Amino acid sequence: MAAAVTGLQLSQIEIRSNAAKLLGIDAHVAPGTVLTVMGPSGSGKSTLLGFLGGFLAQAFTASGRVRIDGEDITALAPQSRGAGLLFQDALLFPHMSVLGNLLFALPPTVKTRAAREAAAEQALTEMDLKGFGPRHPDTLSGGQRARVALARTLLSQPRFLLLDEPFSRLDAPLRAQARRLVFSEAQKRTLPVVLVTHDMADAEAADGPVIRIGTPA
Numbered sequence: 001m002a003a004a005v006t007g008l009q010l011s012q013i014e015i016r017s018n019a020a021k022l023l024g025i026d027a028h029v030a031p032g033t034v035l036t037v038m039g040p041s042g043s044g045k046s047t048l049l050g051f052l053g054g055f056l057a058q059a060f061t062a063s064g065r066v067r068i069d070g071e072d073i074t075a076l077a078p079q080s081r082g083a084g085l086l087f088q089d090a091l092l093f094p095h096m097s098v099l100g101n102l103l104f105a106l107p108p109t110v111k112t113r114a115a116r117e118a119a120a121e122q123a124l125t126e127m128d129l130k131g132f133g134p135r136h137p138d139t140l141s142g143g144q145r146a147r148v149a150l151a152r153t154l155l156s157q158p159r160f161l162l163l164d165e166p167f168s169r170l171d172a173p174l175r176a177q178a179r180r181l182v183f184s185e186a187q188k189r190t191l192p193v194v195l196v197t198h199d200m201a202d203a204e205a206a207d208g209p210v211i212r213i214g215t216p217a
């Protein structure tokens, strides 16, 4: 039997809605590398991420296969795919502390309270947020929130990352810092990444293949 292809493989993906939208996507995202998806507003970039993550809106029908390290995950529920998500908004739970947000993301395989807290504290240290555990998200700066969101995503032990304009709310210096952090973490953890962005600087920093999709629906 042939060895499984590592990384994320997208095969013959097509997505349609009543507006006769159609994408034909074939791509291989090697571990630790970034596939950047660009295209005009409304061309279907977020929709593509929804298909990869298993949360495609009901208005769409889709075909094609998604594989991670050779495993076909196309029919799996979102929580079983191993997708780590980062969006434009950090989407932290406002009623929980930073530590609470991180603990919530940890998979149940990390069992004891001590092990869970140690993992969360280590993630905070790695994101240069030591001591931020008791704070609430609304007391953080945008850049700090973005780092908590990244820590939370990584703690969920994803097999690949889906990023939807994750840097666009940050100002230029923070954006550069955040993208370096995300890409270096992905590389360190050998995670394939699909990045949706409008920003050419993101694409350049990602230093990987770029696909440009469609015209606006």
Ligand SMILES: Nc1ncnc2c1ncn2[C@@H]1O[C@H](COP(=O)(O)OP(=O)(O)OP(=O)(O)O)[C@@H](O)[C@H]1O
Pocket (backbone or CB within 6 Å): 017, 039, 040, 041, 042, 043, 044, 045, 046, 047, 048, 057, 058, 059, 217
């Ligand atoms: N839940 C939905 N139901 C019906 N149509 C939708 C739904 N979500 C998105 N669409 C439509 O599908 C098309 C693609 O939307 P999508 O959000 O994927 O675009 P995008 O390329 O990510 O745009 P942007 O750059 O503005 O975020 C748009 O025409 C949009 O109006």
